[in-house]
Amino acid sequence: MAQVEATTERIISADAEKVFDALADYENTRAKLLPEHFSEYEVREGGDGEGTLVHWKLQATSKRIRDCLLEVTEPTDGRLVEKDRNSSMVTTWTVTPAGEGRSKAVVSSVWNGAGGIGGFFERTFAPKGLGRIYDAVLAKLAAEVEK
Numbered sequence: 001m002a003q004v005e006a007t008t009e010r011i012i013s014a015d016a017e018k019v020f021d022a023l024a025d026y027e028n029t030r031a032k033l034l035p036e037h038f039s040e041y042e043v044r045e046g047g048d049g050e051g052t053l054v055h056w057k058l059q060a061t062s063k064r065i066r067d068c069l070l071e072v073t074e075p076t077d078g079r080l081v082e083k084d085r086n087s088s089m090v091t092t093w094t095v096t097p098a099g100e101g102r103s104k105a106v107v108s109s110v111w112n113g114a115g116g117i118g119g120f121f122e123r124t125f126a127p128k129g130l131g132r133i134y135d136a137v138l139a140k141l142a143a144e145v146e147k
Contacts, residue, residue, distance in 0.1 A: 004113040004123050006130035009106040010138040014145040016103035020078055020095040022145050023105070024049035032144060035136040050074040054082075060129050088112040105141065107134045 012019050022029045027047030034041065039057045046052035052072040059065045068089070070082040080093040089111040098104040109130060113122045 002113050002119060002123060003110055004126055005108065005110045006127040006134070007106065007108040008131045008134040008138060009104060010135070010142060011098055012103050012105055012138075012142045012145060013101060014103060014142075015101060016078060016095045016097045018145050019103045019105055019141065020080075022141060023093050023095065024072075024074070024080055026052045026054050026072070029144060030054075033137050033140040035133060035140070037133050037136075044069075046072070049080065058133075060126065060133065105138055107138065109134075 022033075025048060026043050031041045034056070037059050039059065040055065042055045044053040044055055050073055053069070054072065055067075055069050057065055057067055066084075066089070067086055069085040070091075071085060073081045073083070075081055078095045082091040082093075084090070089109055091107065091109040094106045094108075096104050096106075113119045113126070
């Protein structure tokens with residue numbers, strides 16, 4: 001089993017603190033940022049950063065649906081980590097300043113991929129597909145905080 005990784009980033013015209021606060025707001029803002037690939041969104045504990053437990057289903061392809069139950073931690077300033085209780089997937093959101101009134105948001109997901117030919121296709125196509133999904137999330141994030 002090889003590790004699979006998908007990473008996407010975007011420069012956003014808003015202060016890093018504002019961008020991070022929007023990402024960490026699972027109770028109100030996060031659901032607005034999710035494209036059609038996400039369904040059954042539900043905050044089960046907390047709702048603001050560290051200590052949040054959130055559920056959703058992620059439909060990466062027409063046949064591939066992941067049931068995600070994510071524990072949220074904030075190991076350092078500007079970083080949110082979502083660990084899926086239902087799989088090996090860990091998604092890290094990092095927001096850093098990128099000049100006056102701008103920030104850089106990076107999202108990276110890693111997981112243990114399948115073996116064999118299925119694993120080959122997963123390592124080849126999953127990062128691009130998930131990258132497109134997270135690019136849509138970052139675009140909605142930018143639209144939300146640049147208002």
